[in-house]
Amino acid sequence: MPERITCRIKRIVDEGPSARSLYFESDMRVLPGQFLMVTDYGEGERPFSVADSDGSRIVLTIKKMGPFSRRICSKKEGDLLSLRGPFGNPFTPRAGTALLVGGGAGIAPLYLLARELASAGGRVIVVNGARVADDLILGAWFGRLNVDYVETSEDRGERLTSVQLAGRVMEREKVSVVYAAGPELMMAALKNILRDIPYEFSFERYMKCGVGICGSCACDPTGIRVCVEGPVFGREQIEKLSDFGVYKRDATGARVYFKK
Numbered sequence: 001m002p003e004r005i006t007c008r009i010k011r012i013v014d015e016g017p018s019a020r021s022l023y024f025e026s027d028m029r030v031l032p033g034q035f036l037m038v039t040d041y042g043e044g045e046r047p048f049s050v051a052d053s054d055g056s057r058i059v060l061t062i063k064k065m066g067p068f069s070r071r072i073c074s075k076k077e078g079d080l081l082s083l084r085g086p087f088g089n090p091f092t093p094r095a096g097t098a099l100l101v102g103g104g105a106g107i108a109p110l111y112l113l114a115r116e117l118a119s120a121g122g123r124v125i126v127v128n129g130a131r132v133a134d135d136l137i138l139g140a141w142f143g144r145l146n147v148d149y150v151e152t153s154e155d156r157g158e159r160l161t162s163v164q165l166a167g168r169v170m171e172r173e174k175v176s177v178v179y180a181a182g183p184e185l186m187m188a189a190l191k192n193i194l195r196d197i198p199y200e201f202s203f204e205r206y207m208k209c210g211v212g213i214c215g216s217c218a219c220d221p222t223g224i225r226v227c228v229e230g231p232v233f234g235r236e237q238i239e240k241l242s243d244f245g246v247y248k249r250d251a252t253g254a255r256v257y258f259k260k
């Protein structure tokens with residue numbers, strides 16, 4: 001059941017130079033892929049996936065991007081934030097070998113999913129990718145789980161993208177389901193190599209209300225809302241979308257085309 005809580009930041013951990021994890025004490029129950037609307041009662045409120053949650057704590061992992069995320073990342077332990085949620089449809093666990101593909105901060109919602117799939121006895125392979133190695137986050141978290149974890153950055157080693165590395169994994173493994181979160185162009189490229197493998201992707205669209213009222217997160221042409229019917233969509237929904245991998249909308253509703 002969604003709620004609004006005002007919560008003290010219990011702990012802050014740097015995840016490399018570009019992101020931070022914020023830990024809160026809370027008994028809020030969150031499923032993998034769900035998100036919270038976060039504000040410090042200053043300007044704006046933004047959606048953030050729950051990276052980890054166990055019934056006694058919630059962890060958000062936030063990349064420093066624009067003014068809002070930088071302001072939240074500059075908070076101190078003991079500061080208060082408002083958390084509203086949890087919202088959205090979670091990932092659907094499936095039997096068999098699961099391949100999880102994350103790009104940049106998109107790896108955050110995949111941690112809770114990996115933890116739950118692995119503790120249910122499933123085989124889990126995680127591909128974590130970023131443009132630069134400094135942006136590869138949460139590797140140590142996955143290292144503590146019973147999962148196979150590989151990572152790549154486009155500035156080191158073989159310079160593979162996460163999609164190229166996922167392709168290599170699928171050449172040697174029989175994958176039953178693919179879950180992904182990250183830049184939309186990454187997910188569009190991933191979709192192209194999946195053929196008949198079931199998949200679920202976590203979407204990001206501009207969100208104002210987070211509860212299905214304002215329509216700012218609606219996708220074209222079906223109008224499905226990322227905050228209510230998403231943020232996790234499966235093949236059947238994604239194949240009907242004309243904006244997937246092409247554009248999203250900004251705060252005014254104007255189209256912002258993804259740069260290839």
Ligand SMILES: Cc1cc2nc3c(=O)[nH]c(=O)nc-3n(C[C@H](O)[C@H](O)[C@H](O)COP(=O)(O)OP(=O)(O)OC[C@H]3O[C@@H](n4cnc5c(N)ncnc54)[C@H](O)[C@@H]3O)c2cc1C
Nearest residue numbers: 046047048049062063066067068069105108204205206207
């Ligand atoms: C379901 C969902 C889960 C998310 N989970 C995470 C997460 O776990 N970690 C993380 O670092 N980021 C996450 N984001 C992105 C986050 O909400 C912000 O977009 C991001 O922090 C940048 O905000 P900014 O205002 O600092 O940056 P800006 O420079 O102002 O914006 C950068 C980008 O963020 C987009 N953005 C700005 N405001 C919103 C908004 N209200 N709703 C959606 N997009 C917006 C802009 O369109 C732009 O593309 C998630 C977004 C969604 C929709």
Ligand code: FES
Nearest residue numbers: 210212214215227
């Ligand atoms: S954010 Fe308002 S309908 Fe989704």
